[in-house]
Amino acid sequence: MSNNKKRLASLDALRGMDMFWILGGQSIFAALFVLTGWQGWKIFEAQTLHSAWHGFTFYDLIFPLFIFLSGVAMGLRPKRIDHLPMAERKPIYIKAIKRLGLLCLFGVLYNHGWGTGIPADFGEIRYASVLGRIAIAWFFCAMLVWHCSLKTTALTGVGILLAYWLLLCFIPVPGGSAGELTPAGSWNAWVDQALLPGITYQNRPVDPEGILSSFPAIVNAIAGVFAGQLIAQSDKLGQWQVAGRLFAAGIVSLALGWLWDLQFPVNKELWTSSFVLVTVGWSAIFLAVFFTLVDILNGQKLAYPFVIIGANSIIIYLASSLVDWAFISRSVFGGIINAVPAHWQALISVCALLAVQLLVLHWMYKRKIIVSV
Numbered sequence: 001m002s003n004n005k006k007r008l009a010s011l012d013a014l015r016g017m018d019m020f021w022i023l024g025g026q027s028i029f030a031a032l033f034v035l036t037g038w039q040g041w042k043i044f045e046a047q048t049l050h051s052a053w054h055g056f057t058f059y060d061l062i063f064p065l066f067i068f069l070s071g072v073a074m075g076l077r078p079k080r081i082d083h084l085p086m087a088e089r090k091p092i093y094i095k096a097i098k099r100l101g102l103l104c105l106f107g108v109l110y111n112h113g114w115g116t117g118i119p120a121d122f123g124e125i126r127y128a129s130v131l132g133r134i135a136i137a138w139f140f141c142a143m144l145v146w147h148c149s150l151k152t153t154a155l156t157g158v159g160i161l162l163a164y165w166l167l168l169c170f171i172p173v174p175g176g177s178a179g180e181l182t183p184a185g186s187w188n189a190w191v192d193q194a195l196l197p198g199i200t201y202q203n204r205p206v207d208p209e210g211i212l213s214s215f216p217a218i219v220n221a222i223a224g225v226f227a228g229q230l231i232a233q234s235d236k237l238g239q240w241q242v243a244g245r246l247f248a249a250g251i252v253s254l255a256l257g258w259l260w261d262l263q264f265p266v267n268k269e270l271w272t273s274s275f276v277l278v279t280v281g282w283s284a285i286f287l288a289v290f291f292t293l294v295d296i297l298n299g300q301k302l303a304y305p306f307v308i309i310g311a312n313s314i315i316i317y318l319a320s321s322l323v324d325w326a327f328i329s330r331s332v333f334g335g336i337i338n339a340v341p342a343h344w345q346a347l348i349s350v351c352a353l354l355a356v357q358l359l360v361l362h363w364m365y366k367r368k369i370i371v372s373v
Contacts, residue, residue: 009303010294011069014286015313016306018065021048023309023320024353026059031346053183054265056278063130063268064220064279065286066313070138071221072287074145075228082147092146100139102373106318107131113321125198128209131317136214141221150229157222161273164216165264168272181270188212188270206269213271223253223280227287234295243292250284253277308361315371316361329353 026048033041047058081089107129112118119125144153172178173190180186189206200207227246234242257266257277266275293299300307309316319325330337333352337345364370 009300009307010287010291011072012310013294013300013303013306014290014310015066015069016303016308016310017286017290018062018069019309019313019317020306020354021059021062023316023357024325024350027350027353028347031350034346035343051268053269054181054267056266056268056275060268060275061279061282063133064217064276065283067134067137067217067220068224068227068280068283068287070134071141071224072228072231073224074138074142074221075225075230076232078145078150078225078229080146096139096142099373100135103135103314104129104132106314106373107133107135110318110321113318123198126201126207127198128192128196128200128207128211130209131314133209133214133217137217137221140218141225144222145225150226153222153225157219160215160219161276164212165260165273168270169264181265181267181272183269186270208269213269216271216273216276219276220280220283223276224283227284231291239291239296243288243296246284246288246291250281250288252281253284254281257281305358308358308365311365311370312361314373316357319357325353325357329356332356 029041029045029048032038033045049057050059051057081092104127108118108125108127110131111126111129144156148156168181168187169179171187173180173185173187176185176190183189184205186206188210191212192200192207192210193205196207196211200210227249230237230242230245237245254277257274257280260274260277264272264274266272266278268275290303294303329349329352333348333355337348337352340348
């Protein structure tokens with residue numbers, strides 16, 4: 001197996017681990033508590049919930065890790081196209097714009113895929129979305145990679161984080177005050193109320209995937225590009241050296257993020273600059289671990305469930321909103337679930353839910369059906 005294939009398997013495995021929790025994995029700890037009664041499962045379960053406002057949980061990492069990995073894929077095969085004539089660049093730009101638009105459209109579809117459907121009134125549609133933010137971060141990161149040196153790309157990332165910090169902490173919000181990091185009083189809320197069409201998430205003053213907080217998310221992708229560049233040099237540096245550098249960089253980023261938290265709190269919904277550094281740190285650490293397990297130690301077979309999720313991550317993410325997997329799993333495994341003792345039923349139900357999705361993904365993977373945007 002070539003290094004490129006191994007790296008892709010490593011990325012798919014980590015992407016799949018990321019998606020696993022969205023597909024139903026987050027319910028495992030609650031089910032284990034029902035089965036065993038051990039209070040320790042409650043601690044793990046708390047990590048599968050988003051932070052209420054300031055703070056950080058494992059579940060807060062899922063979204064930025066996905067953005068980081070989109071940057072890693074770009075960094076493995078970076079290309080400058082600014083030297084090409086426009087006739088050659090135009091198809092690349094058109095493809096990028098199509099991807100941006102399609103992911104934003106899929107994001108709207110996901111938002112309204114919970115049984116009610118997209119409203120007929122354009123003003124009642126939620127346009128901001130997870131997929132939309134992934135698309136925006138990828139698109140602007142791609143423009144930088146395609147047209148700028150790595151130094152310029154890095155400086156742009158640093159500039160975004162500093163500018164975002166200065167805006168949110170030191171410049172007064174119109175009609176408000178400087179440094180107001182509350183759901184209703186922040187710059188994010190003001191911009192979303194003034195410029196974001198349609199509705200916000202749960203009709204909150206600030207949308208967690210709103211306009212302003214999409215800018216620092218670009219830095220998660222930029223950081224991924226540098227991680228991908230490092231992995232691309234593994235033949236020259238050695239795989240263990242690459243894994244060690246990734247892990248060390250993750251520790252440094254974590255330390256800087258929590259140090260910045262003392263003045264600019266880690267906050268997912270505002271996507272603060274400190275949140276970017278903390279999530280980049282954990283992303284680099286997880287990438288180092290998966291690169292070691294999958295690439296260096298050849299653990300592809302053990303990582304297979306994650307690989308098949310990661311290979312079709314966008315389609316299974318959409319399906320988590322558009323397909324009633326719980327109904328399907330009950331239709332297939334309902335008899336078994338009802339037959340086991342009551343304290344086992346919660347865990348078996350979670351396993352059944354994951355099993356039907358993994359069976360579909362396994363079928364697609366074996367037939368080389370990979371849906372990408």
